[in-house]
Amino acid sequence: MDHAGHIEDTRLAEALSERYVAYALSTIMSRSLPDVRDGLKPVHRRLLYAMQQLKLDPSSGFKKCARVVGDVIGKYHPHGDASVYDALVRLAQDFAARYPLVEGQGNFGSVDGDGAAAMRYTESRMTEVAKVMLDGINDDAVDFRPTYDNEDHEPVVLPGFFPNLLANGAAGIAVGMATSIPPHNAAEIYRAACLLIERPEISIQELLDVIPGPDFPTGGTLVESREAVLQAYETGRGSFRTRAKWGVEKNRNGTWCIIVTEIPYQVQKSKLIEQIAALMEQKKLPLLGDVRDESTTDIRLVLEPKTRQCDAEVLMETLFRNTALETRFSLNMNVLNHDRVPGVMSLKDVLKAWLDHIHVVFVRRSQHRLDAVLKRCEILDGFLLVYLNLDEVIRIVREEDEPKKALMVAFDLTELQADYILNMRLRSLRRLEELEIKRERDSLAKEQASLEKLLGSEKRRWKKISGTLKILEERFSKGTYGSRRTIISEPPAEIDTSLILETEREPVTVLLSKEGWVRTIKGHGIDPATHRFKEGDEAGFTLECQSTDKLCLVGQAGRAFTLKVSDLPGGRGFGQAVRTLCDMAQDDQPLALFVLGQEEEKWLLATARGRGMIVSTKNLAAEKRTGRQVFNLSEGEELVSCIKCDGSHILCLSENKHALIFPLEQVPEMTKGRGVSLQKMEDSPLKIIRIFSLDEGLIWKEGQRVRPASDLSGYLSRRGAKGRLAPQWMLRK
CATH class of the missing domain: 3.30.1360.40 (Gyrase A; domain 2)
Incomplete structure (x- = not known):
């Protein structure tokens, strides 16, 4: 049926969802997440398999990397050659991979961040580690699937008697999920795996005695507490702090x-x-x-x-x-299990999944060997019949038109035996050859009995696997990659660096213009009028502080930001836009700027609609550039005041000339919220808000006399009231 020109109406949301899900699944399963069994992503698996097919064993010569990459993208991995070569390079870098799977010849980059030479200049071959991972791939140890063009086959997973997932680690970002696994010491992993075979109920805390933490190729010192490491390995998520x-x-x-x-x-x-x-x-x-x-x-x-x-x-x-010189390496053991389903695993789960895989590989290889032994025994039995009846066999071959069928009938042979007898060379009929066949037959009979016992007993199989792992443990505990590189240390004691800061502590004045340009001037007593601002701009905030202080910048949108004075630009010029130092929105304007002091201070935030609340200094401090949303504002609302709570009463004056005084304690302290009603505003916005001590009286404007409590008593009421018409001295300009 010809579908050319056919158009089918589909909702855009459904079409996008269907295609995005397909893309997400492809990214998760075929690109970013490693398989828990061999610890490889598809591109790495295909690289090793292509090198094995090119016979690039550790004992053979090198071949150009361009040849390897060409085979990979031509036969197995239809992607860009640059990405494939980058993956090959990383497998060969001893500072990136704890146990390199590829041995490189030429420039493969450096720890300085230098890139590798072009693939036409470099050469490569597999390492002994890669050989261990591929060992048994031709013994029906794993499943194969057709390649993308159905012209060849590739392994679904490698046999992997090397614990590559934990030994070399992995990192990748998929859609909606990511993985990050640090490298570990292979000898320790083998030791832990043997313990898990002996005691399946072993706890992760006991495994930690064997695997105390990651073992990075660049060394360093792990300074994470044992409790944090244990929690990370139990949950599959965490981080490890390392130092130079x-x-x-x-x-x-x-x-x-x-x-x-x-x-x-x-x-x-x-x-x-x-x-x-x-x-x-x-x-x-x-x-x-x-x-x-x-x-x-x-x-x-x-x-x-x-x-x-x-x-x-x-x-x-x-x-x-x-x-x-100190970094944190995150742990997120998000991997694909044997059913290709992604999930976060604990250390024990990863080890068990790997052991289950090599058990399956061991069974398949043993069965493959048993099938080969049985086939060979069948052939040898046919050969022995030939020696017992040599003259009759020669007569049948010389005289019969269909010697194969005649042999099968005369001696009750199978088709396989008859084929091999007819293909025998004449020199194989000598007497000495008969003795060799009998010896081989006896040897195979013993091997057959041993294999059948092995396949019939799970206990025997695990014992055999444990013995193999112990041999590999000894092998990987010696030589270049054997000893642990990363030192396990206790968390360092806190060192007081305040004295260091004191040596650089000096008085400075921070100038923040109305357009949001900030700078620092050394010294106090600075007159902003003596300093230049951009055209159309002028001084906004002038704050005297120390070079070691932290500042709090509160915007009219209700968000608070923390700025370090040491990060602010100094010297001549107009300074730097404060929005480049914190993520303040373009339509947000600075409302208040003050020093985040050591002592706990409280601040009153109020909106033009007469809502407000009290916030402590610790709840205004923000660690990130994005700041902290403190006051949740309604649409069209903005903060108009941020003042220090230094007094006992609050005075509110609205645009409709109503004044209200009430105790400060009636305003609740919040960490975040919409505040409470301070004054009933109706349609008139808040004009002025003050905090003062009623006992000491109120100074309304600088230079005016103190208004005692007796002058203010008529305006005292509860929070949220409308208030009374203000006296003339409040309304005079």
Whole structure:
């Protein structure tokens, strides 16, 4: 049936949903998430299989990477060659993969972030680790499926007697989900797997005695608490804090410097040095005098203090807090199980899934070997019949028109036996060959009995698997990749760096213009009129503070932002737009700017419609650039006041000249909300709001006399009332 020109009406939402779901499933199952059984994504699996087909074993020669990539994209993986080559390069980088699956020859990049040479220049072959993963792939150990063009076949999963998922880790972002698994030590994983075979009920806490944490290829020091590591492995989600490995090197004349020999995983050394240098220029590392890179094949970063009296621990603490010398690696063990269903697994679940896989592989390989033994025994039995009746066999072959059928009838042979007898060479009929066949037949009979016992007993199978894992454990506990690289350490004690900040503490004045441009001027007592602003702009807020302070910026949209004075631009010029320092909306305007003090302070927020609430300093502080939404405003509403709660009573004056005074304690303190009614406004907005102490009286304007409580008593009422007409002294301009 010809469908050309056929148009079918479909709702856009349904069409988009159907196509997006298909895309999401493809991304999750065929691109981003690894299989729990071999720990590989499709592109990595196809790379290794293509290299195996090219016979790029560890003992063979290298071949150009372009040849490997060409085979992969031509036969198995119809995607761009650049992405496939990038995947190949990562498998070969010893600073990216804990146990490289590919051995590279040529430039494969560096820890500085340098890229690899083009694939036409580099060569590759498999490593011993990859050989272990592929071992048994030709023994019917795993299922195969047709390739994308149905011209060839590829493995669904690799046999994988190497615990690649945990040993090399994985990272990927799919649709609606992601995975992030750090590398671990293979010998420790084998040891834990053997314990799990012996004691299936073993707890993750006991497994932690064997696998204390990740083992990154770049080393470093793990400084996460055991409780946090345990929780991460139990839930499959968490993070691991790692620090650079460092030591103090003594120089002449009593001077010293710090030598960093290992940096955290996935931190580019060149960018790390750039970050340290930038912070030094911004004077955010006051104890550091200089940084040098003296690395060769091994990492060696030299950090020189400004003075020899500086404490090395304190210096490193400032670096850990401000640079990538300390990082967090997230754990999200979101993988595809044996049914290709994504899910987050615990450490024990991952180990068990891998063991179940290699048990299936072991059974299939054993059955494949048993089938081969039975077939060979059948052939050898036919050969022995030939030697017993050699003359008759020769007569049948010479005289019969259909010797195959005649042999099968005369000696009760199978078709397989008859075929092999007819294909025998004449020299195989010598006497010595008969003895060899009998010996081989006896040996195969013993192997057959052993295989049948093995396949008939699950206990025997697990014992055999455990023995194999112990051999592999010993193999991977020696050599280049054997010993643990990442040191497991206790969480470091808190080091007080306040003294460091004191050395850089200096008085500054913050100028925030009405158009939202902010800058700092050294010193106090600054007159804003003496400083230039952009055309059409003028001074808005002037705040005297210290260079180590944090500021709170409250916008009319009810959102509070936290700014560090040290992050604000200084010197000449108009400063920097405050919206580049925090995510304040374009239609939002600054309402208040004040210092976030050490002591707990309270602030009154009020809207033009006469609603308000009290918020404490801790609930105004925000860690992120996006700030914190404190006051939930209705449409068309905005904040008009943010004042410190320094007094006992509140005075509200509306545009319709009604004044109301009520106790401050009647306004509730909230962390977030829409506030409560302060004054019944009707259609008149709030004009002025004040907080004062009734006992001390009220100074309405600077230079005027104090209005005692007796002058104000007529306006005292409860919160939410309309109030009375204000006296003339309140209304005078």
